[in-house]
Amino acid sequence: MAEFPFYLFAFLTVVAAAGVVVNRNAVNAAICLLVSFVGMAALFVLLEAYFLAVLQVLVYAGAVAVLFLFIIMLFDVKGGDPRKPYKKIAAGSGLVALALLTTGLLSLAKHGQLVSADPATVPAAGANLKTFGYQLFTTYLLPVEVTGFLLLIAMLGVVVLSKKHLEETEARSQHSGGKV
């Protein structure tokens, strides 16, 4: 009975994640993504990582998914092209995914039940705010910095791309005598 919430939220998360890929309607897909984020947060709560759960909702469900919806609505994105459902790249990535899944299932069949460490020996870094912050800025400093740098580069890229678009528009408007 104690495992029931895990199965419920795990099922919800996986079904919603599948919905993101399967849905033709972009808004439906974004909402599925949102449900999947919230399901993940619930799984974090079951692991007693409350801080992580709250951050998952605050950052991913509360901001990232909102921006996805914003972009979808602003550019009126339609679903994939219904005339060409099977592209070469789709077939290729499908093959890779199938291979990965088969490998995973085979290794599980060979090794049987996965051996997990005794819960008492695993350090509870996500349970307490102080340990969480301390670990983040000592043990895991490098991944944090690398991720931060990656996000900075992405932000700079967006600035550069949008500037380029502006210059083109200005050039065109000058070319056509001030009318856009």
Added chain:
Amino acid sequence: MNLFLQIPPVVLGLLKGLAVICVIFPIAGACSMAERKVSAWLQGRFGPNRVIVPWFEWIPFLGRGLQRLGVFNLLADGGKLLFKEDPLPGHVNKFYFMIAPAIAIIPAFTTVVVVPFGAYIDQAGQVVPLMLANVDVGLLAVFAIASLGIYSMILAGWASNSKYPFLGSVRASAQLVSYELSLTLSVLPVFLWVNAPGTGASLSLVRVVAFQSLPGFWGGTWFIFLMPVSAFVFLIALFAETNRLPFDMIESEADLVGGFHTEYGSFKWSLFFVAEYAHMTVGSGVFVLLFFGGWNPLPWLPIGTFFGWLGLVQSAGQFSYAIAITQGVLSIAIFLAKVLFMIFFFMWVRWTVPRFRYDQVMRIGWRRLLPLALANVVVYAIVIALLQGD
């Protein structure tokens, strides 16, 4: 009383939750009435003063007085919204159109779970907060759940499949995400201060109030005096987050008809407004806890001392429920009085300051408020490190 303690915890939690909702929902409803009355006073009108229940006019003085105050208008309004025809336009996405008002209500009421609203003092002289769940992540949980309310506006606007609601929801997604940054940054100095070295980390609102009830001059100072810039940024961001004038770009009836709820009518429409007022109530509550000393009656007057003056002290021998309940009710009354004043302040601003333009809202958010919040965090981080460091 023993019977009460024997109820299983799940049922007890549900009962407490229901009790809190039974208070928040009428407050949110009464706010819509108060809004009209306050607007009337500010503009030198009478406001709603006609509705009266039959027989009440026979009561001398009181009946007419309540009629003048427009109290019965609330009942008439509620009845109207409940029994009016509920239109479902033919061109909408039915699923999201129906679900959007529910999405508005759920986060608005869920945030109440981690907000403390009163306290009583036990035999050891400890202040025991009255709240549904005292969790470490406290305020972050409020922010996280409240941030989900934006989906109701986005989905309502998108599902309406019509131009003005759509514009409203596009504005909603940009505005709410923008001001969330300033909102979160503005409370950082408060938590830097209350998480002094050696106290263990916590984002709980109970601790913020405890820090404002310490003895001595600096201990008893409310945080609005210690951190006025934080309070200012938080308040501005709160106006934007709760979609109140002068930041109600999402509704903006002058240029968008009714914004995201243009296509809504009857009870679905009123659910959006109950949600807005519930957000406002919870937001005001958080503001009171952070900067106005929570349930402490006056600055430099902790509630423990106040109860001492009134003679409401637990004797050492046995725990008296009567005293504890009186203390609880008094502290809730003090807290609610502050919250209601904040709600009045929201309305006062609404009917005084004209609405910003959308580009002005974005400019204020990103180029004024966010740098101010960041500078505030840096300055307070240095000051707190100097004061608390060793």
